[in-house]
Amino acid sequence: MFFDSWVDIWNILIKGIIIYPSVIVMLKVSGKRTPSTFNIFDWVITVAFGSLVGSFLISKSISLAEGLFALGLLIILQFIVTWLSVRSSRFASIVKSEPVLLFHQGEFYPEALKKTRITRTEILQTARQEGIGSLTLVEAVVLETNGRLSVIKKAEDHPTDVLKGVDTIG
Numbered sequence: 001m002f003f004d005s006w007v008d009i010w011n012i013l014i015k016g017i018i019i020y021p022s023v024i025v026m027l028k029v030s031g032k033r034t035p036s037t038f039n040i041f042d043w044v045i046t047v048a049f050g051s052l053v054g055s056f057l058i059s060k061s062i063s064l065a066e067g068l069f070a071l072g073l074l075i076i077l078q079f080i081v082t083w084l085s086v087r088s089s090r091f092a093s094i095v096k097s098e099p100v101l102l103f104h105q106g107e108f109y110p111e112a113l114k115k116t117r118i119t120r121t122e123i124l125q126t127a128r129q130e131g132i133g134s135l136t137l138v139e140a141v142v143l144e145t146n147g148r149l150s151v152i153k154k155a156e157d158h159p160t161d162v163l164k165g166v167d168t169i170g
Contacts, residue, residue, distance in 0.1 A: 008060070015057050015064060022068055023053065026075045041095045045078050096145055103141035116143050127151050 052074065056067035085092035102112050103123055113119065123141050126149040132138060140152045 011060065012057055015067070018064060019053060019056060019067060019071075023071060026072060029075075041081065042078075045074065049074055099145055099150075100143045101140060102143055102149070103135070103138065105139065106135065112143075118143060118149070123149065 049071070052067075052070055056062050056070070062070075081095055085095055100112050100116055102109055102116065102118055108120055108123075124135070126141065127133075127135060127138060130151045130153075132151060132153065137154055138151055139154045142150045142152070144150055
């Protein structure tokens with residue numbers, strides 16, 4: 001239960017020493033998109049990536065070549081999906097969500113809140129974290145594609161166009 005053999009320990013050590021720089025090189029080659037901004041699709045790929053690395057390190061039945069091939073395949077697939085989503089709005093709509101307007105000009109959008117499972121309290125909390133003491137100072141609150149709430153402050157001297165492309169469910 002606590003220890004099987006030194007061979008198993010050495011196997012994990014050698015795989016880890018090889019896989020760690022390999023992952024760094026693969027991520028570097030695939031571009032900054034893979035490990036950075038997370039929408040739901042990126043999150044799923046990241047979880048799959050972590051699961052694969054963990055399984056590869058611990059499993060005796062997965063060879064070094066199989067593990068590296070699987071990692072490379074996930075990175076290539078992620079690259080292809082992001083490449084296609086940048087070039088095709090139809091494809092992008094399949095793999096990515098749209099930002100959703102939750103609050104605008106003093107009005108909460110109840111249907112949008114319900115659909116996204118965001119509460120008014122969470123919106124107020126986000127405003128407070130942005131240093132805003134009252135929603136009267138807020139133009140809009142948007143649930144972004146990465147799951148974060150964006151608070152857009154009112155601008156008195158010029159209109160804002162940052163709400164273009166935001167889904168208005170409410």
